[in-house]
Amino acid sequence: MTIQTVPPAAAPLLALTPGAPAPRVAVITGSYGAGHNSAAREIARVLTTAGCEVAIHDVVTLLPWRIGPILRRVYYAQLRRRPNSWGTTLRLLEPGRAAHRLVTWLLAFAAAPVVEATRGCDLVVTTHPFGAQALGHARTTGDLAVPAVTYLTDTSVHPLWIHPRVDLNLAIHDVAAAEARRWGGRTDVVRPLIPTRREAPAPIHGEPRAADITGPWALVTGGSLGMGQLAATARDILEDGQMTPVVLCGTDDRLRRRLARIPGVVALGWRDDIPDLMAACDCIVQNAGGFTSLEALASGKPVITYRPLPGHGVANSANLEAAGLIPWARTPEELAVWMAGAQVAPRHNRLPMDAPDLLDVLTGRHAATVAA
Template sequence: MNDDPNILILTAGYGDGHIQVANALRNEFHTQGVRSVHVLDLLDEAHPRLNSLIRYIYLKSGPSQRAGFDYYGWSYYSTRNLNYDKWLAKPLLALGRQKFKQVIRSLLPDAVISTFPYVPVSPLCRKSGIAIPTFTVLTDFALHNRWMISKSDRFYVATKDLKEAMIQRKIQPRQIMVSGIPIRESFYASVDTCKLYEQYGLDPGKPVVLVMAGAYGVLQNMKSILEHLTALDNVQFAVVCGKNGKLKEELQARFAHQPQVKLLGYVETIHELMRLASCIITKAGGITLSEAIKMNVPICIFKPFPGQEKENARYLNDRGAALVARSAEELQEQIRKLLSDPVAYRRVKSAISRINSQQQPNAARSIALDVLETVNRLGTHHRNHMPTHERIPVPMDRLSF
């Protein structure tokens, strides 16, 4: 029995999604009484300058794609079925490897959880001479072979279909739990919607369309979207611009005099707006989609970027749980029909409910309890495998506790 487990969670700063998942897990471990939980952006710790460059390239992939240079989509699809055991993949697996070994030898964690497809975590732990159970949390609805890099003892996925796809790629069924993607605890809390309408200046007598530009305000063609949507009668719009202050200023100049449009910047309490929303317009990031699914809010996805966003959108669209629009005109028509046709509206919500029913009621809690059960079953024998004089100190300023 391990009464004081030590948990390491690996994440990455490409968008906010992976960090949100890591934080949701950390908070749940704290709720379960675990004091030592460390969240580490491994690539940022190992190669900060390279990480900054990769992050910049990632954030610029949207504008580049619109300009006809789709390097992100090309890299995603060209490596989707790549065998990472082959020599061709060796350079991709080298980044962060040495730093990971140092962290392992310094922290001696009882469990390592990956929320981003990094290094081959499980083999590296074994090569370090330390028996540590490893876990990977997939944050998408579609499978890419890079999620198997970790060779983890357990994988947590969003759907039964994703589990079946992993089984086809030789992962054992007992290694896979359909947990759902961890989201913030606030999405499970009850709220007083009457107060929320007043707080956000919204009319409780009209449907609310929540337009989410993403954390960095990268949803395409926001001005055109709103120009088309505001032509709809008896509908109001809560527009979240994220951290893109320039976008908010541009939209403010255009829509300031239209009372049905409420413009907001970065909103930490997005769960409150989802509670009020009749539907949302969003990018196809796995975490935002999971939040909407948990809230049972119909989803409209606008021009998903090639890569995991496009695959997430395709998966939900094929199952009737989301609508995908390729133009502002198509989006306008989808919203009009969705809000005016009760049968179509119920059909989408039913499809969302079917996906939700596959998942655990609280993904973060189910994952944390499963990890702790594994740690308790294995005990703490690995702590004594690494002599004290061999432990390598690691800078702790980048670790979040």
């Protein structure tokens, strides 16, 4: 893809004027996974450091009729019990489908509580597609008079992420930006935000720390929820014999107990030392391509996609591979080859860190990029 430089927007989305009152910014997350929350916290940290007053809101609590928590329970149950159906669900939510019309109609009702929650703000940023649809509707009706921005947390962009009346979408890679533009969104590429800490929704068990694990080992992750075929991945790594599988089970304590019974597998629950674990392992095996994959890439260790989650996991994996960021091992044999290479591979950060940072984009101190 050819990238060309164009002049920045005439008016910045965020004004930082010395001596003026601190700009007020609302960040709308969606607690359907830790990645959206992590992105929201990092955005809040950057803007607070720059002198803004920032408040974070959860679209789950803003949706009408208490449907937010219901959708979250259904989503979690679907990924745990019928994961293969998630890809079908995402296809049904594409434009032109009845489900897409129903969901966007429903999310329009969230516009009023979103506007109320963000009243008095100078800028609203969302890290979840539900927030993007609600903000876009509010911009369409004129109920939201300040700029709205969507921060795209993944390298693949489902059309629900994009509303044509959202002022700007921020993508973490050219591949994601191109998809967002295909769906009709004005999009800039920004330097990825890497989480500096993790929220703690679950107890931390008395498990080994990074320094306690010896020999070559692969850190296996399914994100904060411990989703996907992590047990099968651990068995494939065991059978190959090159490395010990150390599995991050996240908040799924049942999975942790089940994997702990498999000889040779190290099963970890919720951890607050993910950077230490990533720095100490020999490679990272991931299946979702979300915010955890950004942490993995930033660690400088070799990262491999294996047995990706249906739907967004497969889409993210394909884009990460196409971008040259993370290879996708499609068979146990391919996984073995990549793990062997990981033990001699150079360590470096493959993230596109030369893109403008979030603050430069929002304040207009950059040259916007668009696909030619």
